[in-house]
Amino acid sequence: MGSSSKARSDYNKFVRKKVLVLVILCAALFALAIFAIGQGSAHVSISEIFKTFIGQGEPRSQTVVVGVRVPRVTTAILVGAILAITGVVMQSVLKNPLASASTLGVSNGASFGATIAIIVFSAGIQNSTSAANAISVTNPFLVSTCAFLGGIGATIIIIALSRIKQVGQQGLVLAGVALSAIFSGASTLIQYFADDVQVAAVVFWTFGDLGSTSMKEVLIILAAFAGAFIFFMINRWNYNAMENGEETAKSLGVNVNLIMYSTMAVAAFATSIAVSYVGIISFIGLIAPHIMRRFVGNDYRFLIPVSAVAGALLLLGADSFARLIIAPIILPIGAITSFVGGPVFLWILFKGAKRK
Amino acid sequence: MINIKDINFSYGKRDILKDISFDIQDNKCIAILGNNGAGKSTLIKCLNRIIPVKGGVVMVSGADLFKMPRNEVAKNIAYVAQKTETSRVTVYDAILVGRKPYIKWDITADDKKIVDDVIEHMDLEDFTLRFIDELSGGELQKVMLARAMVQQPKFLLLDEPTSNLDPRNQYELMKRVKHIAREHNISVAVVIHDLNLALRYCDKFLFIKDSRVFAYGDHDIMTPKIISDVYNMKSDVIEHNGIKLVVPLPDEPYELTHGDGHGHGGINVTSNEHVKEACNS
16 A cells, blocks of 8 residues: 555645646746736836726826736737637647647638628728828727638538538548638638738738727637636546547547537637637647647646646737837737747657657 | 347448347456457447447346446446557556546545555556556556556456567466456456467457357367367367467368377377367268
């Protein structure tokens, strides 16, 4: 019994390490959030930020903090978390390390929806009040709705196709690639016949923008995050069981198909909401889970919450970088995550290959 | 007691299993034998509903398995697949997931106690924090067996558990399986190709041929005649130091198999019906 209790205490130590990773990430996120709220064209000190939180700040910092920075920072945190947790569970149920929102055609579907809104329904127009914000969308509600419908539509098509003909996990990924190509081709065709301003508005939308959400939209994104997070956490033991293959999972009482389709539907729904408000932001759903798999392994009890915080940290970090590096110009966030995320992903990949 | 009655399965119009019926007593280990493609793996996947049967009944201690929710099935039957997909998961976590059918929201102290006991029982204490994607084939198979054990099943299904193991690990694993059946009062069904491993550690033998049960019985049915009928291969069944062995003779023409019916240098040929028949004719 002695050695067995040693095995248990070793394991408990190992679990505590994972909890520690989560605590450290949360602390880092909190610190970065405070930093991001304070920094910008109008500097707000830390003490002033806390005063503002309890309603005792100056009117000027009240406007900056509550009106501008907090919505932006919480949007970054929530969208980063959504992209990361949906990435991690899609990689699990599709048994594909490259699975993320874009794998199922969600991103391209959403782009297509936004393209339709801006060009066909004329929701985008030039706005020349500032150089950094030359083009904006005049009817964000319409664009968001169309983008959401595009994203969720892509997923519904894929799930419906795979239900009619059981194509399996690899088939689903390939169907996602095909559908992405169809949507991006369709978007290009529509853009080809549009005028310059409309095309610019579409391109601007696809760059991604975390600064256009108000508190009302933040609450909608929060609801999407909370729903998805709870759903994934309820299923964490199912994902753990699926790590040893479909047959073993079934023998452990897991309804593999139900888990796969419901997970994808929830993931697509949550990412469609996120993407519809902020545009296309890639790589967070790949990088956050892959870094965290190295720290906590493939135990979804920890991997899901830890990835959520890591995704939030990455997107908030990228957004702060995009805002502050050549302030007052704000670089497009989608381009930053891809430009910085790509090399980081390659580094993870080849470092991982060497370890094997 | 496991009662299996009239299991049928087909891919489209091609019958894979037809009217398969047999019983397994508690604490007995049976070997499921037959050619490649005979339907052995399909049979054990049908038994725990990994693939849906076209008809038949499986009773575990009097309870009808096909009428249970999937989670209840998992409390009654554990299964170790032929190939296990590995990932970055520790041995402890890989075993702990065997408690999945019992977990409501999260694991309890009881679950951990059961895992600890199995880890101790299977001598895995030094492995608990190793990642399963870094284990050898033998170690991984032992971990998968441990995972099946924490399911606390009444019926254990193993699909070619020894196929990737070296000889020593093959014997150790099968010895452990037999021990588990006896110690925990579990019925075990093993799909296996090595007739000698089967003879050594299994109590009964189920031969499948042409989608049907060809023969089912204890050691007495392991005869050259049945082996020849099932595998289309000549063999001797001999006894060496009290251990019954099958000696495959794939190359020897039928008539030349030491027609006198006596042993090879001190090895006593106990049963060789084909040889005897050949001599008589």
